[in-house]
Amino acid sequence: MSDFARRLIDWHRDHGRHDLPWQGSRDPYRIWLSEIMLQQTQVSSVIPYYTRFLERFPDVATLAASPVEDVMALWSGLGYYARARNLHRAAQQVMQAHDGRFPDCSASLITLPGIGRSTAAAIAAFSSGERVAILDGNVKRVLCRVFGIEGFPGEKAVENRLWTLAESLLPDTELGTYTQAQMDLGATVCTRGKPACMRCPMAEACVAARSGRTRELPAARPRKTIPRRSTQLAVVVCNGRVLVERRPPSGIWGGLLALPELPGTGTTLPAWAIGEWSAGQTPVALPPLTHTFTHFVLDIQPWRIDLTHPPAQLAEPAHQWLALDQLADAALPTPIRQILTRLQHPDLFD
DNA sequence: AACGCGGGGGA
């Protein structure tokens, strides 16, 4: 066994995380769910979602048979909503192609939507002990530092090198422990900001630690200036309900409920929109907010429009009325939830 | 305010 793997497994016994809700089960369904939620998302954020999700969808058959809207609603607030859609599709694929038994080998897992090479390996290692390498953000950071790998890990050539390295380090046994140990080391010791090298089992051998270069490794993503966009949203309120619109399946907030967008980028509401929605009432500008995505910054100007009578029919089939006291259960992205929560509790600052 | 994070899909 590589010295790397041996030290990691020994370290994990006393210093790894052993109390996560998805540990202690070899059920690939549960492990799969946790791994999908953990993509791009920290453990502490995932835990309450994971618990709620399992209560509502205890097995793959239940998940596959449920409306995708229910899945989206339980995912609301977690981000990267394509994960939820893929999760639902994958559940149906398992029912169809695998007779309802969730696969536990990486070759089968990788054919399911939302599961790539690293996630397939993680699920397989945890549920069946298969000897396959993972390469998530934690592992990339650890390998770049310990072995002094130069270059941005998102770059193809660097990533290929990391995959080869990760495979060369695999132990012959204890794949589940080894895999968890890598994740734990990256998450609790070899962190991005201030790594705790004093507590690290690799410190003596680590290129970055020995040369004082933990800040330089792994190399940062090349900088790009991100664009700024602005949008105006209609907050049409009637009888304690608000008009919401189902977003298209892909793109920003894909599949979630959001507020209808008003054309124009200025700070005044276009005249035609006033006619269309407000039936002569004066729209009121609500406090604007700024939401930051990875690739752009979005300035949002919400306009409140109160209707005394609901329109005979909604303008678009994607529109529906959402009761303001049912926000908690709705599939809303974070900034929309913020606007509507503020609307219902004007005295709360959240 | 900038950064990091796995996989899908389009170029």
Add this chain to the structure above:
DNA sequence: TCCCCAGCGTT
């Protein structure tokens, strides 16, 4: 095959 996209929490 490569590159762009996505939403939140952390720093």
